[in-house]
Amino acid sequence: MIDQKGIVKAYVRYLKLQRNMSGNTLDAYQRDLRKLLDYLEHEQLAISDVTLADLEHFSASLHDIGIHPRSQCRILSGIRSFFKFVQLDGYRDDDPTELLESPQIGDHLPEVLTTQEVDRLEESIDLSKWEGHRNRAIIEVLFSCGLRVSELVNLKLSDLYLDEEYVRVLGKGSKERLVPISPKAIQELRFWFNVRNLMKIKPGEEDYVFLNRRGAHLTRTMILIMIKAQAKEARIQKTISPHTLRHSFATALLEGGADLRFIQALLGHEDIGTTEIYTHIDTSTLRQEILEHHPRNKKTNLK
Template sequence: MQNDDLSVLRRRYVRYLRLERGYSDNTIEAYTHDIDYLLNYLRNENLKVEDVKLDNLENFAAVIYEFGIASSSQARILCGVRSFFKYLVISGILKDDPSELLEAPTVGEHLPEVLSTEEIDRMEAAIDLSKWEGQRNRAIIEVLFSCGLRVSELVNLKFNDIFEREKFLRIIGKGDKERLVPISDSALHEIQLWLYDRNLMKIKPGEQDYVFLNRRGAHLTRTMILIMIKRTAEEAGITKTVSPHTLRHSFATELLKGGADLRAIQEMLGHENIKTTQIYTHIDITTLRKEILTHHPRNIKENTDKQLI
């Protein structure tokens, strides 16, 4: 079945929910709303439903996470995805269910992973600069960590959004809200190095203004960057669960550790509500607790005494 027929599958699924499952209109609307996330992902990735594997669904789960959807909503969407694939198996469209082992996110307060500056340096050092995309990937990691951008903001970054002399980026965030984000000299330097390679590329019409491009001369997708970040972290020997959002969390955490005001961090991240930003105070307290337990003289003495027993 081709991607053009996904709308037909959707209609058949709605009919199944209504006639076979007997669901109410509100329930059907909720299920199909969640399935639309998946169908749009399949269209963007040019994937046929019969070719979908668990890896594709895990990437889809990562994409909706990167989009900033709440954990409870992610869990609901993935539940709908599993229901949809069960229908595909029952109806004979698929032989096997690729969503069978798809895990839902843990619902509740979640303190995201953060990377230290040393771990970011390790990731950048692990990049093979002899490859054409090497300098591009290095620049992407540096910009994400130095500016705390959402991955959607990075893929849409254009040259007229970079104010090199003033050292600011103009970012259009959620709800088309504009903000100015300072950019470091190191990030600007990595972008400049990438431009030497970029200028040698054949760029597709209409894509000339985008800063970061793929090898076909078109701007990148969220999924492309997610895969690159995960692969680079693995090559750097980092065992944490790392995504583009991890670099954004790390940016905010380093600012807080350095004494930045929470309101300033809120502005930098483009959070509409200060409560969203306050999660970084929990991260910092967690880090502080670890430091105290490791380095406070009372704890050092206690740990030494335990080793002697």
Template sequence: MSKKTTENIIKRYKRYLKLERNFSSNTIDAYMYDVEKLLIYCDDKGLDIITMTLDDLQQFAAQLHDIGIGAISQCRVLSGVRSLFRFLQLDAYRDDDPTELLESPKTGEHLPEVLSTEEVDRLEDSIDLTKWEGQRNRAIIEVLFSCGLRVSELVSLTLSNLYLDEQYVRVTGKGSKERLVPISDKAIKELEYWFVDRSHMKIKPGSEDFVFLNRRGGQLTRTMILIMIKRQALEAGILRTISPHTLRHSFATALLKGGADLRVIQALLGHENISTTEIYTHLDDTTIRKEVMAHHPRNMRNFNK
């Protein structure tokens, strides 16, 4: 197969991701980055994606390991490759999908870091409200924790999608899918305090509808929020490595501990598959085990006689 034919197929695949899968630009870029690794491998080995066999793909997977790519990153690359081969079969470039039997490396069970409500309070209480961005940062942390938003959803949150009287926010998630998420009284209060400060800002044209702004009146970036939360964790004496996503995990875990149905949590988080949400059941199991080890008399190392 000629290089030009391959390029045309990849263009069609990219269009498929955009128009039929409705993926965001960032997600499409990630998929194309993974596919590029496969194309480089094919070029080196004199292979093409139309005639690749399962054995060829297993050799490709082995090379990912040999060049030092970690198990989690290998899984991500192979996920992108599977998507490409499903497209090739769907568009009749191939009769089969050799990735159906392609195994991913075992990554081990990795449970995400979570914060307790008390730790979130410490995070917020450590903010210096005498600084212009202080109240904005409190509102950001509280909205992340109270609504379980992705950081990308937070930076794109608009005033026109806030329904504070009804205690809902409209969120645009992955694949441009919208969902309504309840917002707590505390988050609403922190937002209202921030809106007082926001009303005195000079806002850049085009940024008027964004809820959260930087000091120049423009839209915040994900990196800015990541840096802020890491810095605030140090100020609060939280020594674990946390990120904006930690607050999303904490939101889901708090709901599960409170008795919320897993399907409800799935809808609130905007997960397409329930399997993604099920990790929080493992988190809760871990917490239960810690409680038993700490408090059951057969497990306590030190107890009053």
């Protein structure tokens, strides 16, 4: 068993003695590394077992708690430095950060799917396989409710109020919120329950909504792999993840005229500033709106 505390101490010593970092810089590196270590502890992951998918989820969680993209980039830079050290010192054979992307700096909206693309994603699922209805329900619940993937994997049957068309969500900081669920998502859940009711479920896992073939609740990584594979099957060229469906949910609401405070409450954002990312409309769309609707741009017949 690798001594994780020992690795961290060795890394701090390396930064101090070999990279000659000042006290303030060293403190900043340690604070950023602590964010990752807290995340790994919560997910019950060891430094030696961390994968690229785990780090992508960690990166997405930084956005969820309202950390600015510039700060996210700084944190991820420190994480890359840490895992390079871990590899060079022989604690791991590989560096899981090699393909880890940083968020774009600026006010660009994250990648989103249109409703038509979500439909294509769902229609590409093979319903002859036992997990087909489960996967359709997962995609529809993510898109219809805007859940974080961590919220989805922990969703319980006792959290569902399908007759009232609501789900209870346990979000960041153990804060509960009620989120409306669409009739389509309810229908997909009921199809999945027809399959789920025939499964042998592990003791202690009976209340989880989404299960794997062994009757245990799903992990974030399982859902990430499923959605990426389904996007490939649907021939969607965008780089997507479970978080993309959350972004798509918020964007669809905003385009439909929903108030930003309402979207904030549904997403479970602490700070309205985190939700405001969805107000940045693509400039090409904005230009088209001006050309079509501003009186100075309307064509007139001059004689």
